Amino acid sequence: MRLHRKRNLLYVLCCFCLNLGVAIDTITSSQSIKDPGNIVSNGSVFKLGFFSPVNSTNRYIGIWYSNISVCTVVWVANRETPLNDSSGVLTISEGGNLVVLDGKKVILWSSNVTNSVANSSAQLLDSGNLVLQEKTTGTIIWESFQLPCNKVQLTSWQSPSDPSIGSFSFNIQPLNLPQAFIWKYGSPYWRSGPWNKRTFIGIPSEDYQFQDGFSLINDQEGTFSLSFTYVTDLFLHFALNTNGNIEQRFWDYEKEDWEVSLLSQTECDFYGKCGAFGSCDSQNTPICSCLQGFEPKNTKEWNRGNWTSGCVRRTQLQCERVKTGSEGSKMDGFLKLNMMKVPDFADWSRALEADCRQQCFDNCSCIAYAYYTGIGCMSWTGSLIDAQKFSSAGVDLYIRLADSDLVTKQDMKKIVTITVIIGTVLILICTYLLWRWIAKHKARKKKEKEILLLNRGEAHKTFPSDNLNQVKVQELPLFNFEKLASATNNFHLSNKLGQGGFGSVYKVMVALLKFYYQIL
Numbered sequence: 001m002r003l004h005r006k007r008n009l010l011y012v013l014c015c016f017c018l019n020l021g022v023a024i025d026t027i028t029s030s031q032s033i034k035d036p037g038n039i040v041s042n043g044s045v046f047k048l049g050f051f052s053p054v055n056s057t058n059r060y061i062g063i064w065y066s067n068i069s070v071c072t073v074v075w076v077a078n079r080e081t082p083l084n085d086s087s088g089v090l091t092i093s094e095g096g097n098l099v100v101l102d103g104k105k106v107i108l109w110s111s112n113v114t115n116s117v118a119n120s121s122a123q124l125l126d127s128g129n130l131v132l133q134e135k136t137t138g139t140i141i142w143e144s145f146q147l148p149c150n151k152v153q154l155t156s157w158q159s160p161s162d163p164s165i166g167s168f169s170f171n172i173q174p175l176n177l178p179q180a181f182i183w184k185y186g187s188p189y190w191r192s193g194p195w196n197k198r199t200f201i202g203i204p205s206e207d208y209q210f211q212d213g214f215s216l217i218n219d220q221e222g223t224f225s226l227s228f229t230y231v232t233d234l235f236l237h238f239a240l241n242t243n244g245n246i247e248q249r250f251w252d253y254e255k256e257d258w259e260v261s262l263l264s265q266t267e268c269d270f271y272g273k274c275g276a277f278g279s280c281d282s283q284n285t286p287i288c289s290c291l292q293g294f295e296p297k298n299t300k301e302w303n304r305g306n307w308t309s310g311c312v313r314r315t316q317l318q319c320e321r322v323k324t325g326s327e328g329s330k331m332d333g334f335l336k337l338n339m340m341k342v343p344d345f346a347d348w349s350r351a352l353e354a355d356c357r358q359q360c361f362d363n364c365s366c367i368a369y370a371y372y373t374g375i376g377c378m379s380w381t382g383s384l385i386d387a388q389k390f391s392s393a394g395v396d397l398y399i400r401l402a403d404s405d406l407v408t409k410q411d412m413k414k415i416v417t418i419t420v421i422i423g424t425v426l427i428l429i430c431t432y433l434l435w436r437w438i439a440k441h442k443a444r445k446k447k448e449k450e451i452l453l454l455n456r457g458e459a460h461k462t463f464p465s466d467n468l469n470q471v472k473v474q475e476l477p478l479f480n481f482e483k484l485a486s487a488t489n490n491f492h493l494s495n496k497l498g499q500g501g502f503g504s505v506y507k508v509m510v511a512l513l514k515f516y517y518q519i520l
């Protein structure tokens with residue numbers, strides 16, 4: 001019975017879709033949308049029509065999800081030119097452009113394609129894309145997904161009640177190493193790190209649960225587009241919010257609302273937070289520190305928590321010193337920093353993993369390198385900006401340092417600690433040995449006395465003569481030695497203990513030295 005009802009319902013729904021969907025997912029010159037009308041995509045996924053944002057009476061043309069209760073707008077046409085009444089119309093102009101007109105037939109917004117064709121129509125697809133195409137040939141002349149300008153970018157709303165262009169924008173930098181950026185008034189605000197053909201490696205994996213659905217497509221005309229598809233039945237989308245953060249929104253079918261997670265979550269995600277040659281670690285206080293071998297450019301500022309000036313190199317590189325003619329000492333080396341977000345402005349080369357280091361070493365302008373599967377050999381010149389230390393994943397970054405700067409502070413700490421431990425152990429051993437020696441010495445004296453007494457007794461027995469004292473005195477050294485050497489367990493044992501002790505000390509020392517060298 002229940003099953004039957006469900007089927008009936010489905011049937012009714014489908015009829016509804018078919019009846020309306022086929023006819024009304026398209027706008028033509030004769031079929032326009034008047035406020036408050038809207039059209040629905042064929043599969044009823046999206047709607048296109050007039051809406052007002054929260055706390056606003058302005059009217060906008062937008063696209064939103066049609067199958068959920070929460071109004072979620074994904075695209076707005078007349079962002080900068082809202083209507084202040086309900087006289088608006090969305091239609092196809094005589095020139096074939098998609099236009100928004102007000103009550104006086106003034107064009108408020110236009111798809112603005114110069115080579116538009118007279119016979120065109122606009123269709124709303126189930127993907128959320130609004131496509132303007134020529135009726136007869138089907139040639140696409142405009143689409144809402146890809147505005148016809150050089151740079152495809154998302155821009156944030158001014159506020160939740162004002163869709164006009166806000167402070168933030170998002171795009172993909174089309175270089176050898178494509179990176180995603182959020183910009184604030186034209187300055188970098190957030191950076192994803194390079195694309196490794198699967199994901200952006202500068203986003204900590206624990207914050208980024210669905211790395212694997214993305215694909216970055218290069219259309220070979222300098223335009224990259226990022227898209228995602230999942231095999232699973234997840235219903236989600238990404239949006240750049242008004243605070244310049246990317247929201248990953250999943251539909252929670254039970255709560256019937258979006259569950260939002262933010263892509264950047266820590267202070268360290270602000271681009272260049274710690275300045276040049278600084279490294280940001282959100283687990284530390286303060287979050288900023290200079291990379292090893294570098295010191296604050298302006299210590300006062302730095303200690304006040306203004307890290308913008310960054311850090312400078314402590315010791316000039318040997319390869320630089322050679323250039324300027326001064327005596328070169330030991331060669332420069334590379335220090336490995338693990339679990340890093342790689343700095344910005346990486347150069348990419350075809351070098352294999354084995355050659356990446358050497359290639360960097362051979363060129364004094366190369367100050368760091370990293371090799372990452374899926375990307376290859378990256379190297380840096382000039383400055384290291386926007387580096388971050390992650391608590392998991394990340395990249396092994398190798399920075400070039402003068403030999404004297406290669407020993408890390410941590411190593412210094414370890415060395416000091418170990419020296420103190422070894423010293424303490426040695427002192428303890430010496431004290432112990434001294435104590436043993438004193439104890440032994442006392443014991444020997446005591447034994448000697450006992451033996452003396454014993455000998456006296458024995459002598460008394462063996463030689464019951466009057467020359468007792470004389471015999472005793474003569475025989476004592478020999479007798480004493482024999483007795484002590486073979487019979488007196490106590491003496492022997494202590495000696496052995498002493499040896500054993502030395503053996504242990506020796507072993508401890510070897511172990512400590514091994515440890516010491518391993519650290520170095």
Ligand SMILES: *[C@@H]1O[C@H](CO)[C@@H](O)[C@H](O)[C@H]1NC(C)=O
Nearest residue numbers: 018021022023025041042043
């Ligand atoms: C609408 O979708 C159905 C199947 O989902 C398809 O058969 C039909 O051709 C579509 N109509 C249009 C106008 O695209």
Ligand SMILES: *[C@@H]1O[C@H](CO)[C@@H](O)[C@H](O)[C@H]1NC(C)=O
Nearest residue numbers: 053054055056159160161162
């Ligand atoms: C809308 O206005 C109300 C009352 O002024 C306010 O409490 C609410 O936060 C506003 N909503 C948004 C999304 O701005």
Ligand SMILES: *[C@@H]1O[C@H](CO)[C@@H](O)[C@H](O)[C@H]1NC(C)=O
Nearest residue numbers: 082083084085102103106108
């Ligand atoms: C609505 O906007 C028009 C211009 O588009 C303006 O002339 C008119 O005064 C506005 N009306 C109100 C009530 O703000």
Ligand SMILES: *[C@@H]1O[C@H](CO)[C@@H](O)[C@H](O)[C@H]1NC(C)=O
Nearest residue numbers: 107108109110111112113114
């Ligand atoms: C259409 O494009 C031209 C030049 O590209 C520009 O000057 C004009 O402001 C645009 N019009 C609209 C309504 O966007």
Ligand SMILES: *[C@@H]1O[C@H](CO)[C@@H](O)[C@H](O)[C@H]1NC(C)=O
Nearest residue numbers: 117118119120134135136137
């Ligand atoms: C537009 O298409 C209709 C048929 O769909 C046709 O009758 C008309 O001549 C076409 N107009 C132009 C200018 O091509």
Ligand SMILES: *[C@@H]1O[C@H](CO)[C@@H](O)[C@H](O)[C@H]1NC(C)=O
Nearest residue numbers: 045067068233234235251253
């Ligand atoms: C809305 O439609 C999309 C696309 O078909 C689907 O993935 C999603 O589950 C639907 N949402 C709800 C709440 O049914």
Ligand SMILES: *[C@@H]1O[C@H](CO)[C@@H](O)[C@H](O)[C@H]1NC(C)=O
Nearest residue numbers: 298301304305306307308309
């Ligand atoms: C931080 O230092 C920079 C450079 O000296 C300066 O321009 C900026 O105003 C300082 N910022 C703050 C918040 O003090």
Ligand SMILES: *[C@@H]1O[C@H](CO)[C@@H](O)[C@H](O)[C@H]1NC(C)=O
Nearest residue numbers: 347362363364365366380381
């Ligand atoms: C060293 O690297 C810099 C920057 O990448 C480059 O301009 C220069 O030609 C390189 N020098 C040599 C000798 O390869």
